[in-house]
Amino acid sequence: MINLSTKYLGLKLKNPLVASSSPLCKELGTLRQLEDAGASAVVLESLFEEQIIIDSNELDRHLWESADVSAEAQGYYPDFGNYNRGAERYLEHIRQAKQALKIPVIASLNGVSKGGWIKYAKEMQQAGADALELNVYFVPTDVSLSANDIENMYFDLVEAVTASVKIPVAVKIAPYFSSVGNMALKLQKAGAKGLVMFNRFYQPDFDLEALEVVPNLVLSRSSELTIRLHWAAILFDRIKADMAITGGVHTAEDVLKSMAAGARVAMMTSVLLEKGPGYLKTLEAAVREWLETHEYQSIEQMQGSLIQKNVAHPAAFERANYVKVLSSYSMGLPASVK
Numbered sequence: 001m002i003n004l005s006t007k008y009l010g011l012k013l014k015n016p017l018v019a020s021s022s023p024l025c026k027e028l029g030t031l032r033q034l035e036d037a038g039a040s041a042v043v044l045e046s047l048f049e050e051q052i053i054i055d056s057n058e059l060d061r062h063l064w065e066s067a068d069v070s071a072e073a074q075g076y077y078p079d080f081g082n083y084n085r086g087a088e089r090y091l092e093h094i095r096q097a098k099q100a101l102k103i104p105v106i107a108s109l110n111g112v113s114k115g116g117w118i119k120y121a122k123e124m125q126q127a128g129a130d131a132l133e134l135n136v137y138f139v140p141t142d143v144s145l146s147a148n149d150i151e152n153m154y155f156d157l158v159e160a161v162t163a164s165v166k167i168p169v170a171v172k173i174a175p176y177f178s179s180v181g182n183m184a185l186k187l188q189k190a191g192a193k194g195l196v197m198f199n200r201f202y203q204p205d206f207d208l209e210a211l212e213v214v215p216n217l218v219l220s221r222s223s224e225l226t227i228r229l230h231w232a233a234i235l236f237d238r239i240k241a242d243m244a245i246t247g248g249v250h251t252a253e254d255v256l257k258s259m260a261a262g263a264r265v266a267m268m269t270s271v272l273l274e275k276g277p278g279y280l281k282t283l284e285a286a287v288r289e290w291l292e293t294h295e296y297q298s299i300e301q302m303q304g305s306l307i308q309k310n311v312a313h314p315a316a317f318e319r320a321n322y323v324k325v326l327s328s329y330s331m332g333l334p335a336s337v338k
Helices: 028-037 049-055 059-065 071-076 087-100 116-127 147-164 180-189 222-235 252-260 270-275 279-293 314-330
Strands: 006-008 011-013 017-019 041-043 105-110 131-135 169-173 194-197 205-207 212-214 242-246 265-268
Touching: 006 242, 017 279, 028 041, 028 087, 028 279, 087 105, 087 116, 105 116, 116 131, 116 147, 131 147, 131 194, 147 169, 147 180, 169 180, 169 242, 180 194, 180 222, 194 222, 222 242, 222 252, 252 265, 252 279, 265 270, 270 279
Parallel strands: 017 041, 017 265, 041 105, 105 131, 131 169, 169 194, 194 242, 242 265
Antiparallel strands: 006 011, 205 212
């Protein structure tokens, strides 16, 4: 019998299939469906820094006291009451999820600044969360901010959160740093026990008729997986923090590639939104069949099997692969344009 168990953030999981933060994790009934279908852990939908500010009646003061913000700016903020439960209700959701499920429950905080809202990290721990995922979603629109300023903001935030709790903290980041590897090392030093790679930035679109900026939600596809595989393979054995791959995990092959790159778990949302929680059974069965066919005894044997550390000269390998990819495409062009 193939052993699919893995360890993530010190938690022993029955398999590497984790339901990442999404509306699917908002209701207890759906959480039970995810568990029954084979999810080894769930990441609850995020509690937003803005939601906590709204709950404490501080957002209006920040808006009105700013000389640079007009009254119309209030319309830029979403109705968090309709999207997300209040802070206290979120804590109750953690408690109920822990009572209803046997698998680990990972709470999620989405924020960018240090402040009083950090106390909710400790309250999530007290509510029973097995771990905490810190989703740092920040687009640096201030051109006066240097790369060093932005990176220090991350480190300060992670240090503040990890200092407030005893449960393990994973940090969900984007791939848009000058040195992702150095960021990973420093986030680990700041207290992160795990890295979730990578955040997907949802870019708004323009409505030309209404002359408005409108939300534009596009679900992920397997084609987005490669950058995550790339960095996981580079960082495996170079950092101690556990790695989770999220964004582009849709098939059993995607899960297996994530393991080969060195991830401990493969997180998914888009495919479960499209196909429902029951799709996890299909994924688990296909992963198990592949391992059996290729004579693996466990999922741990796959983890890190295609890491970059196995390459003698990684930088030269990256350059050679870059040239090879560009050269290979010309072979498929019609003779008239070669």
